[in-house]
Amino acid sequence: xxxxxxxxxxxxxxxxxxxxxxxxxxxxxxxxxxxxxxxxxxxxxxxxxxxxxxxxxxxxxxxxxxxxxxxxxxxxxxxxxxxxxxxxxxxxxxxxxxxxxxxxxxxxxxxxxxxxxxxxxxxxxxxxxxxxxxxxxxxxxxxxxxxxxxxxxxxxxxxxxxxxxxxxxxxxxxxxxxxxxxxxxxxxxxxxxxxxxxxxxxxxxxxxxxxxxxxxxxxxxxxxxxxxxxxxxxxxxxxxxxxxxxxxxxxxxxxxxxxxxxxxxxxxxxxxxxxxxxxxxxxxxxxxxxxxxxxxxxxxxxxxxxxxxxxxxx
Amino acid sequence: xxxxxxxxxxxxxxxxxxxxxxxxxxxxxxxxxxxxxxxxxxxxxxxxxxxxxxxxxxxxxxxxxxxxxxxxxxxxxxxxxxxxxxxxxxxxxxxxxxxxxxxxxxxxxxxxxxxxxxxxxxxxxxxxxxxxxxxxxxxxxxxxxxxxxxxxxxxxxxxxxxxxxxxxxxxxxxxxxxxxxxxxxxxxxxxxxxxxxxxxxxxxxxxxxxxxxxxxxxxxxxxxxxxxxxxxxxxxxxxxxxxxxxxxxxxx
Numbered sequence: 268x269x270x271x272x273x274x275x276x277x278x279x280x281x282x283x284x285x286x287x288x289x290x291x292x293x294x295x296x297x298x299x300x301x302x303x304x305x306x307x308x309x310x311x312x313x314x315x316x317x318x319x320x321x322x323x324x325x326x327x328x329x330x331x332x333x334x335x336x337x338x339x340x341x342x343x344x345x346x347x348x349x350x351x352x353x354x355x356x357x358x359x360x361x362x363x364x365x366x367x368x369x370x371x372x373x374x375x376x377x378x379x380x381x382x383x384x385x386x387x388x389x390x391x392x393x394x395x396x397x398x399x400x401x402x403x404x405x406x407x408x409x410x411x412x413x414x415x416x417x418x419x420x421x422x423x424x425x426x427x428x429x430x431x432x433x434x435x436x437x438x439x440x441x442x443x444x445x446x447x448x449x450x451x452x453x454x455x456x457x458x459x460x461x462x463x464x465x466x467x468x469x470x471x472x473x474x475x476x477x478x479x480x481x482x483x484x485x486x487x488x489x490x491x492x493x494x495x496x497x498x499x500x501x502x503x504x505x506x507x508x509x510x511x512x513x514x515x516x517x518x519x520x521x522x523x524x525x526x527x528x529x530x531x532x533x534x535x536x537x538x539x540x541x542x543x544x545x546x547x548x549x550x551x552x553x554x555x556x557x558x559x560x561x562x563x564x565x566x567x568x569x570x571x572x573x574x575x576x577x578x579x580x581x
Numbered sequence: 582x583x584x585x586x587x588x589x590x591x592x593x594x595x596x597x598x599x600x601x602x603x604x605x606x607x608x609x610x611x612x613x614x615x616x617x618x619x620x621x622x623x624x625x626x627x628x629x630x631x632x633x634x635x636x637x638x639x640x641x642x643x644x645x646x647x648x649x650x651x652x653x654x655x656x657x658x659x660x661x662x663x664x665x666x667x668x669x670x671x672x673x674x675x676x677x678x679x680x681x682x683x684x685x686x687x688x689x690x691x692x693x694x695x696x697x698x699x700x701x702x703x704x705x706x707x708x709x710x711x712x713x714x715x716x717x718x719x720x721x722x723x724x725x726x727x728x729x730x731x732x733x734x735x736x737x738x739x740x741x742x743x744x745x746x747x748x749x750x751x752x753x754x755x756x757x758x759x760x761x762x763x764x765x766x767x768x769x770x771x772x773x774x775x776x777x778x779x780x781x782x783x784x785x786x787x788x789x790x791x792x793x794x795x796x797x798x799x800x801x802x803x804x805x806x807x808x809x810x811x812x813x814x815x816x817x818x819x820x821x822x823x824x825x826x827x828x829x830x831x832x833x
Contacts, residue, residue: 368639457676461739463637465690465746466666475689479680 303551306544313538318545324511324527326535331542333549335513339521340550342514343428343503344496347435352489354436355443359485362444363451364473375448382441390502393434398425398506401433406518420516426508429517434502439492446491446565450484451477487565494557498550500525524550583610583780584650584667584749586631591645593626593635593804600626602804604645608750608797613772613781615795615812617788619827623804624784628752631782632668633661649750666694669748673755675735677727677742684723686738690746709741713771733764740771751775753783757790769794788828792816800824 310318310331321332362375406423413419454477462476478485508520509530522530524546535543586608593601601623608614616624629635631647633654647654654664677686687706691697697705706723710716715737719730727738736756743751753772757765772794775781785791791798792812799809800821808821819825 455676457672457674458678460634460637460670461672461676461678461742462689462693463634464632464665464670464672465693465742466662466664467693468662471693475693476678480678482680 300551303544303548306541307548308541309538310541310545311548314542314545318542319549322513324542326531326539329538331539333524333542333546335511336522336524336527336546337549339428339507339514340497340523340525343431343435343507343521343523344493346428346432346517347439347496348489348493350432350436351440351443351492355440355488355492356447356485358440358444359447359451360473360477363448364477365469375445378441378444378448381437382445386438386499386502387505389434389438390505393430393502393506394426397433398430401425401427401430405429410518417515418517421518423518424508424520426506427516427518427520428507428514431503431507431521431523432517434506435496435499438499438502439496442492442495443488446488447481447485450481450488450565453484454480483564483567487561487563490557490561490564494554494561497557498525498554500529504529583778585610585648586750586780586782587646587648588627588631589646589648591627591630591647592643593623593630594642595626596640600804601630604801604804604806606799606806606809608780608782610780611776611778612797613776613783613795614797614799615791616782616784616799616801617786617791617827618801620786622801624801625754627801628670628754628782628784630655631750631752632665632670634665634670636661666690666746667748668750668752669743669746671736671739671743671751671753671756673758675732675739675759677730677735677738679726679728681727682724683719683727683730683738686727687741687745690742694746696746705745706741709744712744712774713737713741714767715741731764733760733767736760736764736768737771740768740775748779750780750782753781755784755786758786765790788816800827802827 314321314331318331318333319337320334321330322334323330323332324335325331358378362371362378366374402423402425406421406425406427406429409419409429410421410423414421458476458480459472462472467475503523504526507523507526509522509526510520511522511527512519514521528543528547528550531539532543588604588606591601591604592599604627606614606627616627618624626635630643631649631654635641635643643655645655649664649668652659654668678689681689684703684706687709688702691702691705707716707720710719715734718734719738727735730738736759756772757768760768769790772781772783776794776796783791783795795812797809798812798815800807800815800823802823808815808819808824810820815824816828819828
């Protein structure tokens with residue numbers, strides 16, 4: 268193909284421009300890792316691996332153990348995943364297989380829109396709308412009827428593990444729904460028709476063809492959502508109650524790794540600051556591993572789903 | 582076992598576009614009826630009316646009557662699940678289920694309808710694979726995915742899968758379109774076997790194929806049946822000049 272001579276300059280220059288943009292991104296990631304690791308080094312040197320298991324986090328005595336924050340992170344994220352998983356996959360099944368055609372596009376659009384709401388907005392909603400409801404209705408009911416179990420012990424104060432998990436559920440719901448829907452749409456219609464032609468009902472086609480063939484993609488979506496829940500900072504900080512203790516009840520205030528960093532970073536120095544960096548490093552490693560496995564899983568399902576992934580990953 | 586299929590005054594619209602115009606056609610039991618005609622003339626749609634697969638997509642409307650055996654299948658009260666079990670379908674592109682093994686692909690319909698339990702399932706799978714002459718080729722790797730077979734073997738696997746639910750009628754939508762000549766030959770042999778027990782309606786682009794395997798041929802053009810006749814006669818002496826033009830390669 269003939270190019271006008273003016274374009275030839277761009278032809279030669281453009282690859283370098285894009286290559287340097289890509290290189291800059293890699294440098295940035297490497298730089299972040301380096302800075303976090305350098306900041307975390309004094310704490311890592313002082314506490315070693317015991318940092319992960321020690322339960323006391325006391326800036327006054329300069330002793331830092333991350334067990335409460337890590338445990339809080341794991342509990343809230345898994346609970347959110349347990350709530351959002353069935354809800355999101357169910358919604359995806361509806362949008363991909365059952366909804367009338369005219370509804371599919373607009374409803375899917377609304378779901379994707381939910382993914383674009385800044386998490387601080389969900390945090391505000393959680394604090395001013397959800398927390399009072401949790402305190403007076405849900406939490407109070409749990410305390411009254413199931414309070415004899417340690418995990419539902421009161422007092423129900425509105426903020427705490429359960430409230431944070433519900434907010435996280437809403438934060439990760441669009442990710443699960445949108446990616447699951449996309450991987451289900453990627454199941455070839457010939458396979459659906461093949462099952463229908465054998466005399467299957469709609470539900471049998473979903474359970475015997477659509478779900479088995481999108482299993483890995485859905486698992487990837489769940490992992491990706493888990494990674495997002497683990498890393499979520501602002502929305503959680505606003506509703507978790509921020510208490511440095513191992514959470515024993517769903518109604519009790521707690522702390523996550525992200526919320527601890529948000530809360531203490533502005534006033535920390537020396538070993539305290541370094542311990543927060545170390546907490547950040549732990550968080551980084553966990554989310555990196557989870558995200559990498561999610562990307563791998565969704566990629567394995569197919570290329571289209573990989574496209575969906577890129578749009579929803581943050 | 583085989584049941585005849587009679588189409589009377591069938592018209593079909595997709596949205597505002599009329600795809601089939603007042604079609605009448607009768608396919609005898611234990612015969613192969615070939616539907617030939619240029620692309621987009623409505624052959625596939627006609628096939629999908631018979632097992633009501635068109636219902637998967639909205640925007641379709643239909644008038645007329647299709648009788649399979651003694652039942653009008655367009656009657657809204659008819660059980661679609663039961664109908665599709667009686668009227669099996671083979672698709673243009675072989676579509677074995679990629680998440681299932683060779684064995685489970687054939688067993689899929691058996692399990693779906695609970696037609697057999699325990700060891701009986703294995704017996705049925707074996708007999709269906711033997712009928713499509715695939716057993717010797719796959720008996721040592723029944724647990725491997727159905728999609729690892731060659732494309733021709735995949736199509737025979739789909740035949741076995743359909744046989745397993747004991748249909749009365751076989752609808753075939755260009756079953757050899759994506760196959761090489763040798764695989765095509767084997768499928769044609771299979772069809773010649775099948776028509777002894779089943780009613781076969783096959784859509785094909787290949788006129789030689791229609792001549793080789795069918796007893797009756799219908800020429801479809803722009804949603805209308807231009808001519809129906811015994812295959813042996815039709816290929817020798819056509820009644821309609823449009824059929825003549827298509828068969829001699831002046832159109833299509």
